[in-house]
Amino acid sequence: MAKCECGCGEDANRAQFLPGHDQRLRTALDAEVGGLLPLRTLIRAAHAYFDGNLNDQTFTQTVRAILSSTRLPQSAETGQSTCRDEILECAQAVTRQSGLDHFTIPEIISCMAKRGSRYAESTIRTHIVSRMCANAPDNHAVTYRDLERTDRGEYRLLR
Ligand SMILES: [Zn+2]
Numbered sequence: 001m002a003k004c005e006c007g008c009g010e011d012a013n014r015a016q017f018l019p020g021h022d023q024r025l026r027t028a029l030d031a032e033v034g035g036l037l038p039l040r041t042l043i044r045a046a047h048a049y050f051d052g053n054l055n056d057q058t059f060t061q062t063v064r065a066i067l068s069s070t071r072l073p074q075s076a077e078t079g080q081s082t083c084r085d086e087i088l089e090c091a092q093a094v095t096r097q098s099g100l101d102h103f104t105i106p107e108i109i110s111c112m113a114k115r116g117s118r119y120a121e122s123t124i125r126t127h128i129v130s131r132m133c134a135n136a137p138d139n140h141a142v143t144y145r146d147l148e149r150t151d152r153g154e155y156r157l158l159r
Helices: 021-033 036-050 056-070 072-078 083-098 105-114 121-131
Strands: 147-149 155-157
Touching: 021 036, 021 056, 036 056, 056 105, 083 105, 083 121, 083 155, 105 121
Parallel strands: none
Antiparallel strands: 147 155
């Protein structure tokens, strides 16, 4: 006696599924990754990774981007991360990866896009160049002293 693989808890006797329940599992798997197209993206990424056409980092980013977008409705209830939070996380990720103490705006925008951020590029820029930048030219816009602009137009975390 084996339980039906769809997770319904019924006995499927010697089969893997009760009649029609393979379709239930397909639907559930689709839903788990946000639909048929993300499922295809995930499978293609897995193949490309297996074939060596995708490096670890790109594969990880793809998986994160797909799975993080499926969690958006949930995080909306529990309080989504702010643009500032995402910038700080990306700044740490970028500098950890580069081994440098500074980062650029395009690096942050690209990092946030890969993570499936809901923030527009202009919002991210505004945060970096003024709201979060301790030495921003427009000083009254500074809300958080998280970053510092270097004389080469790069940015550095202050903490
Ligand atoms: Zn079943």
